[in-house]
Amino acid sequence: MRESEQLTIPPDSRPLEAQPKWRQDFPIDWPQDHYVSRRDFTKFLVLTSFAFVVGQLWIVVKNYLRQRRGAPPIQQIATVEQIPIGGALTFNYPQPHDSCVLVRAGQNNFVAYSQKCTHLSCAVVPQPEKGRFYCPCHEGVFDLNNGSPLAGPPRRPLPRILLEVRGSTIYATGVELTTI
């Protein structure tokens, strides 16, 4: 290695003799300092990269657990007479903490969706007269007929609850998730 490479280079590149005394007493090797700081930043980014891998593996585990749970149970929600046309009813499905909303849009037209907004999980409000679900947190709007996002920040549709009407009783039979 050349001798010049071993020297400490001040930031203004003038020789050490031309530098103030404090810098002569406490010289800083700037090229080496730059090198080490960038190398350490690279190391930090590699740690960030590891964190992303951990995140991906967490999704894999969650997906595996979801698959293992299997199909949700069939659950009775209400009777047809309980809900007037244009009315709504909240219920929990498939887990006790999963809030959903059932809307009677017409005489024989029932739709049900998860009540969690797909943006930040605020509770959506059914507005059957306007044909939509409304999220008051960030002005999100979903179509009443298919749950797809119409306005605001949400990008994914509301999870649809599959329904079955047997006689005069309405049952929830499953959950349908879609990305678009």
Added chain:
Amino acid sequence: MRKRFTREQRLTIVYGVLCIVVIIVMLQLWLLMATMNAYLGGDQAVVLPGALASLVCFALNVGLLWYLYRMES
């Protein structure tokens, strides 16, 4: 015998490695967001390939960092 680089050359190399690592990390961030969106939308097909792709990106980053430390020794 391994070639030793001058400090100017090493600084250039670390800049190059840093640029590549930044691009890979941004790719991983996009991959994580896309996989999360697919998982929440019920699409299970991309979950495992996404994790494997992210793992490959991480291995690349580790390799580049290892090269930097090896260059110093």
